[in-house]
Amino acid sequence: MLRTHYRLERKSVLFALAIVVVASIGGIIEIAPLFTIGGTVETDPDMRVYTPLELAGRNIYIREGCYACHSQMIRTLQDEVERYGHYSLAVESKYDHPMLWGSKRTGPDLARVGGKYSDHWHTEHLNNPRNVVPQSVMPAYSWLLRDELKVSDLSAHLKAQRAVGVPYTDDMIANAPADAVAQASPDDDTEGLTKRYGKATQIRDFDGNKQSVSEMDALVAYLQILGKLSGAAHAPQPVQKTAGN
Amino acid sequence: MVSGLTIGERQGAIVILVLLAVIGTIMAAAAGRTGDPMSVHGFIVLLFSLAVLAVVFWGYYTPAPDEGRLKSYYDDPSKAGIIIAMIWAVIGMFVGDWVAWLLAYPDLTFDAAWSSFGRLRPVHTTGVIFGFGGNALIATSFHVMQRTSRARMPDQLSPWFVLVGYNLFCILAVSGYLLGITQSREYAEPEWYADIWLVIVWVTYLVLYLRTLARRKEPHIYVANWYYLAFILVVAMLHIVNNLAVPVSYAGAKSYSLFSGVQDAMTEWWYGHNAVAFFLTAGFLAMLYYYLPKRAERPIYSYRMSIVGFWGITFFYMWAGSHHLHYTALPQWVQTLGMSFSAMLLIPSWIAAANALLTLNGAWHKVRDDATLRFMMMAAVFYGLTTFEGSFMAIRPVNSLSHYTDWTIGHVHAGALGWVALITFGSIYALVPWLWKRERMYSLKLVEAHFWLALAGTLVYVFAMWNSGVIQGLMWRTYNESGTLAYSFVDSMIAMHPYYITRAIGGLLFLAGALIGCYNIWMTIRRPAPVAESARWDAPLPAALQPAE
Secondary structure (H helix, E strand, C coil), X not given: CHHHHHHHCCCHHHHHHHHHHHHHHHHHHHHHHHHHCCCCCCCCCCCCCCCHHHHHHHHHHHHCXXXXXXXXXXXXXXXXXXXXXXXXXXXXXCCCCCCCCCCECCCCCCCCCCCCCCHHHHHHHHHCHXXXXXXXXXXXXXXXXXXXXXXXXXXXXXXXXXXXCCCCCHHHHHCHHHHHHHHCCCXXXXXXXXXXXXXXXXCCCCCXXXXXXXXXXXXXXXHHHCCCCCCHHHCCCCCCCCCCC | CHHHCCHHHHHHHHHHHHHHHHHHHHHHHHHHHHCCCHHHHHHHHHHHHHXXXXXXXXXXXXXXXXXXXXXXXCCHHHHHHHHHHHHHXXXXXXHHHHHHHHHHCCCCXXXXXXXXXHHHHHHHHHHHHHHHHHHHHHHHHHHHHHHHHXXXXXXXXXXXXXXXXXXXXXXXXXXXXXXXXXXXXXXXXXXXXXXXXXXXHHHHHHHHHHHHHHCCCCCCCCHHHHHHHHHHHHHHHHHHHHCCEEECCCCCCCEEXXXXXXXXXXXXXXXXXXXXXXXXXXXXXHHHHHHHHHHHCCXXXXXXXXXXXXXXXXXXXXXXXXXXXXXXXXXXXXXXXXXXXXXXCHHHHHHHHXXXXXXXXXXXHHHHHCHHHHHHHHHHHHHHHHHHHHHHHCCHHHHHHHCECHHHHHHHXXXXXXXXXXHHHHHHHHHHHXXXXXXXXXXXXXXXXXXXXXXXXXXXXXXXXXXXXXXXXXXXXXXXXXXXXXXXXXXXXXXXXXXXXXXHHHHHHHHHHHHHHHHHHHXXXXXXXXXXXXXXXXXXXXXXXXXXX
């Protein structure tokens, strides 16, 4: 072996190729089957996609780096299930480009935070966390209430989402900006929105300010849907999986 | 700087920079129409290329270098790289310590989006990993590949393109986070156009490296070059696959990752863990394998251990990423593979660490007297400790406690401060007097002071985080007698407060050491050179006096 190496280390291109081959094996074996083995991701025909407002909120969540302190992945451990709810299933982040599982809990997990607190609580908490949780070390995001949400480019966002595999229809893409405004304006005509995204769509004035659709509206709408896109975790029959746990 | 370039290369530089300025203008104009933050990046690209263009014009009419240059090594980019690395070190560590204080006192900031924890934190990680670490790797790799090949780099333009282009990437990255431009992929946050730019820079880097190796007068490629090569090649692979994304618009910053959910998580941590492996380990092991034996004036202890260590690390690391996803929705077979290979990884890691420490046999008195060598020795010790801890934490039941807690942060910093930063400081203290032709550093006492500040800072930091991490993990899983969870999340957060203050103080010590290092390096460079101008450049040695193979 030493002899072979003695010869190999005299050839720079061959050596470089050897590195590429040796380093590729692990990744190929661990990643490629995740796309092909059925059951890696559970099937849920009733799973719905993010509404334009929720998607915009998700992008704010990403922009502000929330994922650095909050995970969205409840592990299969008893204490986590008791603290945060049913452990997370792969299908629940099927439409998450990128996923936001996170790696650190400076704050609590948010995978199932949707519906746990009121819109008003979220708005107060995001505006200044210490108003509602005195010991909190979370930053205050006061500009979310001040800044109006940009909705004009949401059709392009949905189109890009469709390009990576999220099943948005032409109708959804065409009406994205109007749907985003409608979801935060319960007094307006919201029929088109519920027709496209389902009756369960949460249509509320999330930030308590009827004058405009703010970034706060979008972020709270996103937080309130977390854990609710798919009912797979609460299906009466245990979800079948052919691979994994 | 410009005086080392031939006239043709100066013209080439102007063409590249004008092209870059045009791209910047287009970005600014296209994104400006929709008010997208990418327009700010357009202006940054434009200003950056104009500033470098001004430097090139300033030196354009200096006499062209004569043919005599070809008999010597080309070290200007290494010199610049070291200075830039130290600037990034101060920026990255300052922001790091700032965010550390924010976790203890969350209002210690401005009422502005750019200064909130979530945007500053990636400035810290990118600043230290890519700014400080990356520039140090580029600077030292240029130095080492020429020495160990006994050949000059093939031209003068491409090393500058790599160094300057890489720093443009770093600037786009950190300014992007402050503007809210991020992909949210940990340690791969920059958006699609910055990623494409990095690919161009990186391919140039690889080609430059292979071209230099092709010119070598040494039949064998020295082990440090194996590691630098692995660093360049594998980082390219990881970067390209992990950053596959579809932009919302070519006139905007936002893009959506090609993968989603579980596949995306696996890809991200395949990248994330191997960024640790091939950016923060392979590259710095290359430094260790050159500067430690050089400084100790001892040959590498074992050729065989070098080979086994190198191929072991290159093969095993790539399987280990899934240990970041234990007990998640990732299929269990992948978790188990990740755990097993993480445990096996300890063998090549310790072989590499032992090979370095055993090299010091017969030179331990130098470790006692010479703080520069002691930096490198301590780095090897921390490398051994951290890789042991890493393998330990990858075991599933251990990970159930440590994951999501500050233990991970402590582990990362044992590696980043104790291993990566210490080997870098040691190498820089060895390299600065060599490159600038000084007898020694300006003040050896200050090197000594830096060593102890860095060591104290690291220990305070990791002990604080070990404590807080284990306490946090235990509080989350503690049940009271009635069988319900004993502590609320807020309880565990309050318990962290003293450790967060301690950690921030540890970070402050480490930053103070880096500042002393900057001053010492600056004073060393400023001091008049004692040697004649004719010996300004190192020439390839006629015989192989390199550290043994």
